[in-house]
Amino acid sequence: MQSLTAEDARSWIDRFTADVDDRFADLTDLDRRAGDGDYGTNLRSALRRASANLEAGPTDSPEAVFTAVANGFLNTGGTSGPLFGMWFREFAKAFATATTAEAVATGATNAAAVVQRLGKAEVGHKTMVDAMVPAAEALTAAVEEGTDLPGALRSAATAAHEGAESTEELLARRGRASYVGEHARGVIDPGALTVAWFFDAAVSVTAP
Ligand code: ADP
Ligand code: MG
Ligand code: MG
Secondary structure (H helix, E strand, O other): OOEOOHHHHHHHHHHHHHHHHHOHHHHHHHHHHHOOOOHHHHHHHHHHHHHHHHHHOOOOOHHHHHHHHHHHHHOOOOOHHHHHHHHHHHHHHHOOOOOEHHHHHHHHHHHHHHHHHHHOOOOOOOOOHHHHHHHHHHHHHHHHOOOOHHHHHHHHHHHHHHHHHHOOOOOOOOOHHHHOHHHHOOOOOHHHHHHHHHHHHHHHHHOO
């Protein structure tokens, strides 16, 4: 597989949506321990809006699929909604011209940069950025090494999981988790975990 079709993009999103639904309680619990407990609800609402947008179409290109998802998130509340909305929008933009591993790497790089700019978050601040940045870097490195698309996505998933796990021992510097100080230590950031699941979903739909 050299590039993603519209059908692949749709499967990727559908798989991600199903995984989030299955793990809704875990996400809620993490945000309850280090935030206000609404993260699972916010994420599920955004993905329901995304699914409605996908049903309404058009979904004839990966760009259209990711635009529908971005719009679902941009219209959802919570801190995570607009940030993920802008993140998905950068993938949509990158997919306007290609959906190769290189395009995924470009999308992920621009997307992580937009979220960092909007949220003023650096790696190590215990947010979704802690998974987004290493995933983007892993994709870029994989492209430079000439890795194929499924392999590049596997590297991204591994890096995103490592990034998400690294948030467990951190004190938060951004978001509501930063209000609870030491109470957030020992709690994985749910936004970062979601990013790791997003790349897992990509791996499962592109695995040879
Ligand atoms: P809220 O705090 O408004 O209830 P959500 O529960 O929807 O927000 O989202 C919480 C997630 O948002 C966190 O797990 C974290 O990953 C992410 N987040 C919070 N603040 C920021 C920020 N400034 N930059 C990047 N991500 C952030
Ligand atoms: Mg919350
Ligand atoms: Mg909230």
